[in-house]
Amino acid sequence: MSSQCRSILPSKLYRAEQIKQNEADCAHRNGIDLYQLMEKAGHAVFDCVLARFPTAQHILIIAGGGNNGGDAYIVARLAIQSGMNVTLLAKNKGEALEGDAKVAMHSFVSAQGTVLDLDKHLDSIRQLDVDVIVDGLIGIGLEQTLRASTAEVIEAINHNSAPVIAIDVPSGLNANTGQPLPIAVIADYTVTFIALKPGLFSLDGPDHCGQLIYSELGLRKEFESSVSTDLSLIHRDTIVPIPKRKQNVHKGSFGTVLVIGGALGMGGAAFMAGKAALRSGVGKVYVMCEAGNEGMITQLCPELMVTGLEMLEVDRYLAEVLPKVDSVVVGPGLGLTKWSLAVISELLKQETWYQTPSVIDADGINCLAYKLDKQDGATQDAFARPDKPWVFTPHPLESARILGETVQSVQADRLGAAQRIVNKTNSAVILKGNGSIVASKGHSAINMSGNPAMATAGMGDVLSGVIGASFCAWQLNQTSLQKKLEIATYLHGLAGDFTAKESKIGMIATDVIESLPAAIWNCQEYNNKVQGN
Ligand SMILES: NC(=O)C1=CN([C@@H]2O[C@H](COP(=O)(O)OP(=O)(O)OC[C@H]3O[C@@H](n4cnc5c(N)ncnc54)[C@H](O)[C@@H]3O)[C@@H](O)[C@H]2O)[C@@H](O)CC1
Numbered sequence: 001m002s003s004q005c006r007s008i009l010p011s012k013l014y015r016a017e018q019i020k021q022n023e024a025d026c027a028h029r030n031g032i033d034l035y036q037l038m039e040k041a042g043h044a045v046f047d048c049v050l051a052r053f054p055t056a057q058h059i060l061i062i063a064g065g066g067n068n069g070g071d072a073y074i075v076a077r078l079a080i081q082s083g084m085n086v087t088l089l090a091k092n093k094g095e096a097l098e099g100d101a102k103v104a105m106h107s108f109v110s111a112q113g114t115v116l117d118l119d120k121h122l123d124s125i126r127q128l129d130v131d132v133i134v135d136g137l138i139g140i141g142l143e144q145t146l147r148a149s150t151a152e153v154i155e156a157i158n159h160n161s162a163p164v165i166a167i168d169v170p171s172g173l174n175a176n177t178g179q180p181l182p183i184a185v186i187a188d189y190t191v192t193f194i195a196l197k198p199g200l201f202s203l204d205g206p207d208h209c210g211q212l213i214y215s216e217l218g219l220r221k222e223f224e225s226s227v228s229t230d231l232s233l234i235h236r237d238t239i240v241p242i243p244k245r246k247q248n249v250h251k252g253s254f255g256t257v258l259v260i261g262g263a264l265g266m267g268g269a270a271f272m273a274g275k276a277a278l279r280s281g282v283g284k285v286y287v288m289c290e291a292g293n294e295g296m297i298t299q300l301c302p303e304l305m306v307t308g309l310e311m312l313e314v315d316r317y318l319a320e321v322l323p324k325v326d327s328v329v330v331g332p333g334l335g336l337t338k339w340s341l342a343v344i345s346e347l348l349k350q351e352t353w354y355q356t357p358s359v360i361d362a363d364g365i366n367c368l369a370y371k372l373d374k375q376d377g378a379t380q381d382a383f384a385r386p387d388k389p390w391v392f393t394p395h396p397l398e399s400a401r402i403l404g405e406t407v408q409s410v411q412a413d414r415l416g417a418a419q420r421i422v423n424k425t426n427s428a429v430i431l432k433g434n435g436s437i438v439a440s441k442g443h444s445a446i447n448m449s450g451n452p453a454m455a456t457a458g459m460g461d462v463l464s465g466v467i468g469a470s471f472c473a474w475q476l477n478q479t480s481l482q483k484k485l486e487i488a489t490y491l492h493g494l495a496g497d498f499t500a501k502e503s504k505i506g507m508i509a510t511d512v513i514e515s516l517p518a519a520i521w522n523c524q525e526y527n528n529k530v531q532g533n
């Protein structure tokens with residue numbers, strides 16, 4: 001998501017319906033009416049046209065039948081008034097418009113603007129040689145799947161090679177979920193108003209928004225203070241600071257992590273999680289793997305304390321080591337075998353585990369989902385236990401397994417799915433994917449760091465090690481579980497951004513491990529400079 005503008009972004013996110021329900025009241029309390037708000041919106045978009053395309057002469061504007069279309073008429077009037085050649089295409093030539101949007105259309109017509117019928121000019125949208133296209137077809141008023149005729153308009157906009165500025169939301173994109181319904185405008189810039197919507201940051205949202213420009217229309221303070229939300233963004237300004245270390249410390253000061261995984265043939269995953277924990281600043285890392293893998297993991301990283309175990313040796317090891325560790329990472333390379341299911345069964349018997357902060361990743365999730373499917377009592381009891389300091393870190397397929405749903409239903413509403421997993425497991429959740437969601441009971445946050453080069457094997461193992469570290473290496477004892485997970489997720493993505501500066505292809509997980517210290521240092525420096533910590 002590195003193309004998005006981050007520095008001035010608020011931390012709060014609001015769903016489309018919250019904005020619709022509250023914008024009028026907020027505007028009135030600020031002494032303006034909705035038409036004046038529409039004027040402000042149109043000016044904000046036209047400012048973007050002038051700033052990004054200062055030499056533009058011919059502009060194509062698409063206006064829908066609602067207030068998003070109203071904004072488009074304001075942009076069109078401003079463009080005419082500044083001497084541009086404006087082609088404005090509107091559904092039914094704007095004849096069915098009502099209220100403020102109708103007033104906006106009249107202001108355009110009064111400025112000698114001409115409204116053309118959208119449906120008769122589909123070919124023009126595809127072929128017209130213009131400097132910029134403004135998409136004012138649909139904003140936060142999108143309901144359900146697009147009507148076929150509207151989908152055709154969007155397809156035509158995407159066909160034209162001219163740059164596109166979307167008003168508020170790229171048309172066709174669900175502003176809450178980031179899902180195209182089923183297609184959406186692919187914009188170069190999106191000027192979004194009043195409050196940030198979650199769909200702009202998750203799933204396909206970032207690919208459709210292009211560069212995001214936030215224009216609060218003078219309402220941010222009023223809106224944020226009067227409307228509560230359970231959603232937020234994770235970026236540099238929202239993460240808690242990691243304190244600088246004192247000089248007089250030793251390895252015991254920064255905790256011990258136990259990684260459980262590394263079945264035969266999958267030792268690399270446990271190595272990556274363990275090394276990521278070390279690179280994140282943990283004092284000591286134990287790795288418990290399947291007998292036969294200990295040599296290769298030790299060779300890859302001699303700093304790890306590796307023990308290879310047969311099935312029958314697992315209970316004794318866990319009873320001895322669990323009380324000594326500050327966090328557990330269960331799953332990297334664990335497999336779904338007799339050995340791994342036995343490991344999980346032994347873990348479920350250890351009372352200490354339920355009090356120890358734990359990351360349950362990959363095959364850790366798959367083994368538990370398998371046991372749950374088999375109606376295993378110990379797993380059911382573990383899920384039901386309230387207030388465990390645990391986090392499940394599923395990707396969409398693993399999420400579907402935990403929930404007994406399809407990947408499609410998870411992806412159609414990632415925020416909803418994350419909360420369903422929170423409720424089912426009584427744990428925190430990181431639902432991975434573009435705009436990973438960090439969720440605990442009643443709150444979800446979308447992460448902004450990271451990039452497509454991170455879509456490669458082993459990246460989840462690295463994240464699990466970083467999370468393991470967040471429980472002990474950064475001296476965040478007073479910080480909530482949610483906030484610890486937010487910083488771990490952000491730093492993992494930032495390390496990925498540092499590693500994939502240029503090419504977004506070909507980075508591998510072990511590269512990212514090496515960037516973790518720089519990412520942590522970078523955030524500490526930023527906090528020192530900007531926040532005076
Ligand atoms: N006066 C106001 O209320 C303000 C509204 N603002 C703008 O107004 C937008 C919201 O306006 P509205 O609530 O009127 O809604 P929109 O204008 O976003 O959407 C409604 C239009 O989309 C069409 N539509 C909805 N679902 C469809 C579907 N599935 N297939 C095809 N067409 C569909 C409707 O027929 C209607 O023409 C915001 O996104 C923002 O751009 C801003 O101007 C700020 C002030």
Ligand SMILES: [K+]
Nearest residue numbers: 138167169171
């Ligand atoms: K739009």
